[in-house]
Amino acid sequence: MPIPDSTNGTHQSEKVDVLVIGAGPAGLMAAFALARAGVKVKIVDKRPIKVAAGQADGIMPRTVEVFKSYGLSDRLLREGQQLHVAAFYNPSNSGGIELTDRVPDVTATDTNFPFEVTLHQGAIEAIFLDNMRDMGVEVSRPVVPISVELDEERVEDSNAYPVRVVLRHTLSEYAELEGRGERKEEETEVVNAKYVLGADGAHSWVRKTLGIDMEGEQTDYVWGVVDLVPETDLPDIRNKCAIHSNNGSCMVIPREGDKVRLYIQLDGKDVIDSNGRVDKAKAGPEMILNAARKTLHPFTIQTPDSFDWWTIYIIGQRVAERYSLHDRVFIAGDACHTHSPKAGQGMNASMQDSYNLAWKLAHVLRGTAHRSLLRTYQFERRQYAQDLISFDKKFAKLFSGKPYSELNIDGVSHAEFLQAFQTFGGFTSGLGVQYAASDIIVMKNQHLAKNVPIGRRLSPRPLIRAADSRPVDLHDYLASDTRFKLFVFTGDTHDPHQMAKVETFANALIPNPTSESSSSFFAGFSSLQALRTVFDIVPISSERKQTIKYNALPNALWEHWSKVLVDAVDMTGKIGGKVYESLGIDAGGVVIAVRPDGYVATIAPLDGAAADLGSFFSTFMKAF
Structure with a gap:
């Protein structure tokens, strides 16, 4: 962090190659990859500390391969839980649910990691943070951006720092100093950057400031999520489970240690306010667990002494209309695409965005590539996001739909759901992602x-x-x-x-x-x-x-x-x-x-x- 200018209460200005706004998985992947490439990078985040529990947790085979390419996979595999089996439960003739099938969780076999790894987002962030620290890069927090300006006349000047960002270091950062009476005011800092990446989440300040719209829609599907150490007689509690019942749907995701995550379909009218938004005051982990009990019947699950984390959400399926401003200010991750989390794509897609962009920025900054290379980031990753939303619409509809029965012949059958699960396996694993022809993909020979x-x-x-x-x-x-x-x-x-x-x-x-x-x-x-x-x-x-x-x-x-x-x-x-x-x-x-x-x-x-x-x-x- 630059030394504060005590005469005017404002930090001295700083020049960096890349400023990353947001220290979630997308931002940390970008900052880590750029720092490894020798790029001068600065990363800021509005949160005072990293994620402690919950949030995203599924790492797909292709992302494990990427971690391996950076020498990070050993720690990921050591700390995470491996999912090798997906168990399917459906309504039984006697009421409740019964085991229908067990299949490989990852259907693609052309990988050295034919499984999914689950580890909570905070632990994944820690892998990046610890390795960045070894390279002398720390996240500045809690810091919020106030303004961003792009000098369009200097966009093509490779030596210029055309992006000016004003950052505010919030009072909580100086709470200890304030307590000693050494500082009373918030500090601001000016950063002049060659490039800026907004990886600041679904409600991205960067995206909104650039005037980039999200295209898509919000579904009617409401889901609750709860992390706990379960006491249950469900025999597949340590396997990934897709459960369809006449009382709703549920997904079981084993986690590191003895923890398990439950995704539970909820009745929207109980938790939606008059504006059509989720009201967390109307919900809680006990309510989510009670809904799970109805879905899991005749299997039982006890109330734990404490819950590790919980949330509720409405599935939204949207893609940003564009991913950059003049290929100088970019967005990545949830800032440019949102979808349901049950296919395990959120954190994976976000980190793959940054992975795609980082090497391109590194070559342009070194002068070994033309700036035209940066255009391929939006071309490749936006098409991927659109494909992801198309898949997610089909998968979310199948997962949230009522199960097939004699009384509901239009419902989702196990055969239909299993076929979709296996058909989309190459996509969900990340191994089947296909980039189209461009300057850097030539379909020849x-x-x-x-x-x-x-x-x-x-x-x-x-x-x-x-x-x-x-x-x-x-x-x-x-x-x-x-x-x-x-x-x-x-x-x-x-x-x-x-x-x-x-x-x-x-x-x-x-x-x-x-x-x-x-x-x-x-x-x-x-x-x-x-x-x-x-x-x-x-x-x-x-x-x-x-x-x-x-x-x-x-x-x-x-x-x-x-x-x-x-x-x-x-x-x-x-x-x-x-x-x-x-x-x-x-x-x-x-x-x-x-x-x-x-x-x-x-x-x-x-x-x-x-x-x-x-x-x-x-x-x-x-x-x-």
Whole structure:
């Protein structure tokens, strides 16, 4: 925090690359990712302390993969609860409910994390906060923005700080000093930023100040949520449960420790005020639990000594009409999309917004990318949000609808609900997200790697290292370090003809900025070291492990001995093998370009790959 100017009661002004407003999951992901990328970032939040309990709690497989790419997954998995099974309960002929089915909670199998992780939002925030603290970044709180101004004449000036934000440090921040009589007034601070991100929730001050409308509607579905340590005879209390009864619907979400979260469908007329808004004064955890008892019958659940957290809400399904102002002030997370929480998308979608934006901001701030790259944030994430709302409308209607019975033939059947649950599995897991064609997604040469969908995140695969035959995974080489990954599937490098093609590609990557004859994008870099700050190159050979020599491959293709891989089975005969086959890789060799966020950007044949990739990258990147 800047030193206060005691002469006028106002903090001195500060210049930052990025100001993040809001320290929930979206804001913390952004601040953490930017700080890791070497960006000067400042983050503020109106709350005096981080979330202590409740709020969002579900982490989907794709988000676990992202945590792994930052080295954060071990703590997440250690502290969280893993959900492997989804149990379905429906009305029984004798009254009440009965177990109908148990299926995998995550239907997608192409991941190293085929499960959901539940951990309350405060603990997830703590993972970011602790790691940010190690980088010297702390959340300033409680701080509220007062005004934001954008100098539109300097929007395209890469050296400018065109966004001016006035922040108020509220009195509670100085309560201790005030108690000693050292300070009586609130402090204000001026921050001049190159970019601002509003991650300040569904009632976003940033969004409203920018005049951005939310498009969509509010449903009639009212739900209560309560976190508790349950005493119950429900046999699936430690599994995720989707429960339909004639008394309403319920979802059971096991949590860390012995806690469980219950989502309970409520009768709206009991808790809605005359303005159509939820009135929490008309509700409470006991009322929510009583509603749960009716739904869970004949199973019982006792009243706990205390409740960990509770809330009630109406499902709203809305998307912001735009995500930025001149690609200088952005919004992310709940500030730009709201939906029901039962599919576990809220916190995941929010963090994925920031993850998508952070690497783009980092490259633009470094001068390694054109500002046009930032346009792809809205293009990609708003379409995702619209797809999410479309899914959520269907899922919320099915979940909140009356169950099928002889008296209600138009109700929701178990088969119908289960089909939707499994059909949308790729979407809810985050593994099936598909980005459309753009400057940074070029749908070209898909036939060269048939099972590597361009525009989707790259799937994991077991491989071994050429130098020491140690088993590794393709995802081990997807560290979120802002670099583009060039996975060079070299083919059989024991074949001299194939090795010649590999050497031709490698030579085309070697920078030669003094050459007037070379028009290669890669040749424009000042050195191989400079090129490697933008690109991480990993060769994957199909040569037999008995003959391959890692150092026989051209030096331009690997910066460390551990980054030469082989498609082969490890020495136990149990791990690895047939990666070329499973991914549909052309035997002639291909280069798969993967974005810093793990999504496949484009594919090029090994013959002529440097020209194809150079043409692709030159549209939005800069050699230096």
